[in-house]
Amino acid sequence: MNNYQYSKFDNNSSIATKNNILKHNKVLKNTYLLLAISLIPTVLGSMFGILSGINYGMLSNPGLSTLIFFIGSFFLMSCIEKNKNNSTGILFLLLFTFFMGIMLSRLLGIVIGMHNGSKIVTMAFGGTATIFCFMNFIAHTVKRDLSSLERFMTIGAVVLLLSIIANIFLQMSAMTLTICMLSMIVFSSFMLIDIHRIINNGETNYISATLALYLDIYNVFSNLLVIIGFFNNNKE
Numbered sequence: 001m002n003n004y005q006y007s008k009f010d011n012n013s014s015i016a017t018k019n020n021i022l023k024h025n026k027v028l029k030n031t032y033l034l035l036a037i038s039l040i041p042t043v044l045g046s047m048f049g050i051l052s053g054i055n056y057g058m059l060s061n062p063g064l065s066t067l068i069f070f071i072g073s074f075f076l077m078s079c080i081e082k083n084k085n086n087s088t089g090i091l092f093l094l095l096f097t098f099f100m101g102i103m104l105s106r107l108l109g110i111v112i113g114m115h116n117g118s119k120i121v122t123m124a125f126g127g128t129a130t131i132f133c134f135m136n137f138i139a140h141t142v143k144r145d146l147s148s149l150e151r152f153m154t155i156g157a158v159v160l161l162l163s164i165i166a167n168i169f170l171q172m173s174a175m176t177l178t179i180c181m182l183s184m185i186v187f188s189s190f191m192l193i194d195i196h197r198i199i200n201n202g203e204t205n206y207i208s209a210t211l212a213l214y215l216d217i218y219n220v221f222s223n224l225l226v227i228i229g230f231f232n233n234n235k236e
Contacts (some may be wrong), residue, residue, distance in 0.1 A: 030206035038097040045101020056104040084207040111229045120228050128221040139195035156186045180223040190214040228232050
């Protein structure tokens with residue numbers, strides 16, 4: 001009788017483990033699929049911002065464009081989180097990535113206007129893809145808890161945000177470059193943390209997971225653009 005109970009318990013445990021693995025694989029697969037799709041509205045938004053001339057308007061009034069960026073992004077992110085359990089959340093996510101593409105057109109317009117501008121964009125894209133693949137590899141390898149790293153990077157992100165706001169008024173190129181380099185470290189670390197969370201079932205909603213990874217990639221790419229563009233401009 002006892003052997004039967006133990007056997008039944010083991011079978012139930014095995015089924016539960018298999019279900020968790022299947023659920024985890026589904027979340028990871030859906031996250032990566034939606035992440036790839038979300039890059040399309042970003043490209044379209046960037047093209048729209050450049051071709052329509054909106055990027056020039058934002059560059060002429062950086063204070064107002066920064067305010068629009070914060071209000072628009074936080075509003076859309078709250079809409080995504082409120083609707084993350086239904087298909088409306090996906091629509092808000094795609095709208096958010098289109099909006100972020102328009103905001104990115106400010107930086108892209110400057111970089112494309114440089115000598116070898118298209119090469120800089122390609123290098124930034126390739127560098128971001130390399131960082132993502134590297135962090136994905138580490139996330140699948142590391143077994144330890146990353147909560148302490150997450151707390152440390154959250155503090156770093158808050159400090160960076162305050163520094164960015166301060167530099168809007170100071171306009172110091174050295175400070176801008178320092179912020180970009182630190183941002184690369186912070187958001188690359190967040191990329192590792194977010195992928196690790198999905199792998200270890202810490203995140204079970206693929207829409208929220210996609211939003212987190214998208215923000216990591218967006219910030220790594222934009223900061224890498226500034227860094228490569230800065231050194232390219234100095235060489236000239």
